[in-house]
Amino acid sequence: MTSQTASGPTPVTLLLPRAARGRQAWTRRAFRNRMALVGAAIVIMLVLLALVAPWITPARYDRTDFGDAWQFPSSRHWMGTDGVGRDVYSRVIYGSRVSLLVGFTAQALALGVGLPLGLAAGVLGGRVDFAVMRAVDALTAFPQLLFALLIMVALGSGLGNILLAIGLHAWIPICRLVRAQSLREREQEYAEAARAEGAGEIRVVLRHILPNLLAPAIVAVTLGIPQAIFTEAALSFLGIGIKPPTPSWGQMVGVGVNDIRFYWHLAFFPAVMIALTMAGFVLLGDGLRDVLDPRSART
Amino acid sequence: MGRYVVSRVAAIVGTLLIISLLVFVLMHAIPGGPFDEDKMPLSPASKANILRSFGLHRPLWQQYLLYLWNAAHLNFGVSYQRPGESVIGLLAHVWPVTMHLGGMALGIALVGGLGLGVCAALRQNTSTDYLATGVAVFGLVAPHFVLGSLLILLFSTLLGLLPAGGWETPRNWILPVLTYSLAPLGVVARYTRVSVLEVLTADHVRTAWAKGLSARRVVLRHVLRNAMIPLITIIGPLVPDLLTGSLFVEGIFRVPGLGHFFVTSVYDRDYPMIMGLALLGTLLISVTYLASDLLYLLADPRIRYL
Numbered sequence: 001m002t003s004q005t006a007s008g009p010t011p012v013t014l015l016l017p018r019a020a021r022g023r024q025a026w027t028r029r030a031f032r033n034r035m036a037l038v039g040a041a042i043v044i045m046l047v048l049l050a051l052v053a054p055w056i057t058p059a060r061y062d063r064t065d066f067g068d069a070w071q072f073p074s075s076r077h078w079m080g081t082d083g084v085g086r087d088v089y090s091r092v093i094y095g096s097r098v099s100l101l102v103g104f105t106a107q108a109l110a111l112g113v114g115l116p117l118g119l120a121a122g123v124l125g126g127r128v129d130f131a132v133m134r135a136v137d138a139l140t141a142f143p144q145l146l147f148a149l150l151i152m153v154a155l156g157s158g159l160g161n162i163l164l165a166i167g168l169h170a171w172i173p174i175c176r177l178v179r180a181q182s183l184r185e186r187e188q189e190y191a192e193a194a195r196a197e198g199a200g201e202i203r204v205v206l207r208h209i210l211p212n213l214l215a216p217a218i219v220a221v222t223l224g225i226p227q228a229i230f231t232e233a234a235l236s237f238l239g240i241g242i243k244p245p246t247p248s249w250g251q252m253v254g255v256g257v258n259d260i261r262f263y264w265h266l267a268f269f270p271a272v273m274i275a276l277t278m279a280g281f282v283l284l285g286d287g288l289r290d291v292l293d294p295r296s297a298r299t
Numbered sequence: 300m301g302r303y304v305v306s307r308v309a310a311i312v313g314t315l316l317i318i319s320l321l322v323f324v325l326m327h328a329i330p331g332g333p334f335d336e337d338k339m340p341l342s343p344a345s346k347a348n349i350l351r352s353f354g355l356h357r358p359l360w361q362q363y364l365l366y367l368w369n370a371a372h373l374n375f376g377v378s379y380q381r382p383g384e385s386v387i388g389l390l391a392h393v394w395p396v397t398m399h400l401g402g403m404a405l406g407i408a409l410v411g412g413l414g415l416g417v418c419a420a421l422r423q424n425t426s427t428d429y430l431a432t433g434v435a436v437f438g439l440v441a442p443h444f445v446l447g448s449l450l451i452l453l454f455s456t457l458l459g460l461l462p463a464g465g466w467e468t469p470r471n472w473i474l475p476v477l478t479y480s481l482a483p484l485g486v487v488a489r490y491t492r493v494s495v496l497e498v499l500t501a502d503h504v505r506t507a508w509a510k511g512l513s514a515r516r517v518v519l520r521h522v523l524r525n526a527m528i529p530l531i532t533i534i535g536p537l538v539p540d541l542l543t544g545s546l547f548v549e550g551i552f553r554v555p556g557l558g559h560f561f562v563t564s565v566y567d568r569d570y571p572m573i574m575g576l577a578l579l580g581t582l583l584i585s586v587t588y589l590a591s592d593l594l595y596l597l598a599d600p601r602i603r604y605l
């Protein structure tokens with residue numbers, strides 16, 4: 001493939017696509033930031049809903065009322081009721097608690113494991129690097145869902161085991177990223193300057209390199225949250241995640257999809273909430289990358 | 300080159316060994332066995348007989364070594380949930396359906412994603428661009444089971460246009476393939492857009508315009524060929540995902556493929572089938588990674604990591 005055909009003196013004239021670039025880059029960034037704001041608004045709204053759930057729902061999520069079962073959405077039950085007469089709206093609101101809890105906690109765990117390991121691999125190199133990267137390679141090659149399934153069936157359903165099943169894979173991208181970044185950062189001039197001033201290697205890593213790693217790590221964590229939320233929803237959809245009567249959106253879709261031809265509202269509302277939540281975090285993460293990590297923001 | 304490939308293949312064999320041990324330990328750590336009372340009521344004597352016939356009475360380390368020995372001779376055992384059918388036979392039976400579904404989804408994702416990404420890049424910041432970004436983000440954020448449920452709701456329940464499940468006629472294929480292809484289509488479109496935008500500003504493209512080449516020729520010959528290179532690493536990992544099937548898509552649309560065996564095998568403690576699925580998945584992932592690395596090497600003569 002002969003791609004580098006540019007020979008001779010490069011003409012200085014700007015071509016059309018470039019000429020219009022200044023203005024376009026500006027509108028583009030404005031658009032992206034607007035999307036990031038939308039994402040942030042969705043996330044904040046969800047957190048608020050999860051916090052004030054008891055005060056904005058008409059009934060507790062597990063209150064059954066068999067005389068009121070299989071109701072379609074109405075002014076009394078905004079999202080209808082399910083087969084045992086539970087209010088779907090209440091369950092959807094309470095369900096945000098599980099999704100957010102799993103998303104934040106799993107990524108906190110992933111950061112707690114991935115950041116130190118990635119930093120150790122990148123800075124220490126040698127055997128540490130080899131060991132960490134082989135573990136990363138082996139886990140990468142493992143079919144993720146089968147792994148999560150085995151763990152959930154072996155240990156039983158429940159929040160802690162879900163976090164474990166998600167966490168075992170979630171630290172990998174963060175570890176990779178931190179390792180690659182630390183390899184690059186420690187050769188940068190500022191690190192060299194710090195060393196020249198007589199700073200020890202530990203001080204260089206902790207005071208100078210680590211702060212520069214945090215921004216891309218935060219972006220990776222934000223973009224990992226929708227992944228964690230997705231995995232929880234998928235496990236609950238299969239009936240091995242969150243146990244009823246505690247509501248989780250994935251579990252509600254999994255149960256509701258059986259009756260989707262007659263009672264569409266059972267699967268529809270939690271499905272929309274899953275998509276909305278993931279969209280919120282993805283948009284927020286993309287926006288954060290533009291702000292925090294300008295080097296890779298040229299998208 | 301030859302030595303590089305050999306060392307990579309050796310690494311794959313090593314990975315398979317590690318994974319096989321990991322899965323073996325994990326699946327035997329699950330309480331309960333394949334022939335417990337709740338699954339089939341048997342007298343203690345006949346249960347002991349069955350256990351012996353499957354070699355399950357031996358200590359675990361012997362079972363593991365025996366499995367490795369047999370696997371090295373391409374004998375992966377007999378599935379417990381389908382008595383009489385070997386794991387290989389069962390896979391040969393159900394995997395083609397999954398590959399059919401995954402192959403069609405992959406084709407649509409590649410063609411659609413590339414087209415959408417190129418259009419978005421060429422018309423940057425127009426409504427085409429925003430539409431492409433919108434589709435890409437939606438593909439990323441709507442899990443299969445969410446998208447599948449919504450599509451059934453719209454096209455089967457509300458409009459009555461398409462069947463909600465089954466795999467008999469091409470009409471049955473539309474919804475599952477659509478569900479399955481949107482996420483990878485979004486991924487491909489996003490990365491194509493970025494990659495094409497980057498190449499568009501390169502010197503050789505400016506030269507091509509300056510030579511007075513037609514827009515079609517510039518895009519196809521000079522932009523797309525170079526923009527494809529970074530895409531190889533993005534497309535690679537999509538392949539094993541799509542070909543091992545989604546138990547969600549296959550479950551929702553009742554496609555008789557590989558997908559639901561992931562769940563039933565774990566539930567039934569079908570040890571040979573669990574091992575078979577894990578090794579198949581691992582092998583596919585490793586081989587695609589190797590293939591995409593080699594393709595990368597062939598596609599871009601500037602890259603040398605040997």
